[in-house]
Amino acid sequence: MIVTAPIPVLGRFPLLRLTISRLIKQGITPIILGHENEANEIAKEFDCEFISISNDPLGNKWNKGFQASKNYNADAVIFMGSSDWCSDGYIERCKEHSKNYGMIGMLGCHFADVSDSIRLVHWKGYNNNMRKNEPIGIGRFLNREFLEKINYTPFDDRINSGLDWSMWKKAIKTNQDIGILECDKSVQLLSISTNKWTNKHKFNDHWDGILKSERCSAGILQNDFKEIEKLLY
Amino acid sequence: MNLSKELLDQVERFSKTRSFSIGADLKKELNEWHRQAGHGKVNLACSTCIRNAMSRLLKSINDGENLNPRIHFIGIKQ
Numbered sequence: 001m002i003v004t005a006p007i008p009v010l011g012r013f014p015l016l017r018l019t020i021s022r023l024i025k026q027g028i029t030p031i032i033l034g035h036e037n038e039a040n041e042i043a044k045e046f047d048c049e050f051i052s053i054s055n056d057p058l059g060n061k062w063n064k065g066f067q068a069s070k071n072y073n074a075d076a077v078i079f080m081g082s083s084d085w086c087s088d089g090y091i092e093r094c095k096e097h098s099k100n101y102g103m104i105g106m107l108g109c110h111f112a113d114v115s116d117s118i119r120l121v122h123w124k125g126y127n128n129n130m131r132k133n134e135p136i137g138i139g140r141f142l143n144r145e146f147l148e149k150i151n152y153t154p155f156d157d158r159i160n161s162g163l164d165w166s167m168w169k170k171a172i173k174t175n176q177d178i179g180i181l182e183c184d185k186s187v188q189l190l191s192i193s194t195n196k197w198t199n200k201h202k203f204n205d206h207w208d209g210i211l212k213s214e215r216c217s218a219g220i221l222q223n224d225f226k227e228i229e230k231l232l233y
Numbered sequence: 234m235n236l237s238k239e240l241l242d243q244v245e246r247f248s249k250t251r252s253f254s255i256g257a258d259l260k261k262e263l264n265e266w267h268r269q270a271g272h273g274k275v276n277l278a279c280s281t282c283i284r285n286a287m288s289r290l291l292k293s294i295n296d297g298e299n300l301n302p303r304i305h306f307i308g309i310k311q
Contacts (some may be wrong), residue, residue, distance in 0.1 A: 159271070
């Protein structure tokens with residue numbers, strides 16, 4: 001099964017290297033989108049396609065990555081950022097069920113923050129009434145049938161925020177079956193932030209309880225995400 | 234996206250009569266929808282803003298955005 005992962009890049013190159021290396025090990029083909037020389041160099045290093053594109057608007061940047069997946073004859077495309085990792089178990093489950101669902105995802109994920117130590121929280125996802133049971137954006141796995149229906153354009157080209165919502169609306173409008181994975185602990189999604197780079201994760205809001213999340217022991221990352229230690233100072 | 238029956242009733246009333254009546258809770262729900270749909274925050278003290286938000290919600294429903302998503306849970310609950 002051919003699975004691609006368009007990865008828009010803006011800085012955070014050490015993390016990008018780890019993300020790409022993980023994806024390749026997991027049998028996924030990354031497609032790098034960006035405008036920085038370093039991103040182009042990293043794409044060459046890993047023998048990945050590099051698409052030169054400006055960061056703004058983000059909707060257009062992502063769409064170009066999804067559209068490039070057509071050239072790979074991809075059976076599915078996974079929606080992940082350069083700071084997002086998924087476990088091997090997650091990919092396996094998605095591949096296993098992809099035929100039956102236009103989109104597969106999870107309701108929550110872990111957020112890790114790396115500095116001289118690793119802090120970890122588990123976020124339960126969108127918990128308000130309106131977005132109840134909407135899978136989080138990270139790791140959404142879109143199958144070919146759904147992608148063909150939307151012409152490999154999951155987002156409104158003009159937007160810079162609200163990407164998850166934009167894709168979700170298309171899934172609902174095209175009447176997709178949505179699969180939510182609720183499996184054992186081997187099925188995990190992780191999003192990484194660090195104060196080395198600007199990020200939008202609002203990790204401290206999660207950590208301080210402003211956003212509803214549970215603090216967890218970073219030890220649980222040992223099984224599926226041990227490369228994270230390479231980001232420690 | 235799941236809107237309450239009360240708010241949907243008022244949207245339907247607005248569609249038919251161009252008038253509606255919503256209390257504080259429904260205003261909050263409308264504001265939440267407005268924000269999530271990418272239209273920004275509604276000034277709940279301004280009746281024109283609320284009316285505009287209702288118009289957007291009605292349009293969104295007419296455009297088919299309020300269809301129930303077909304959700305399926307896969308696997309063993311943790």
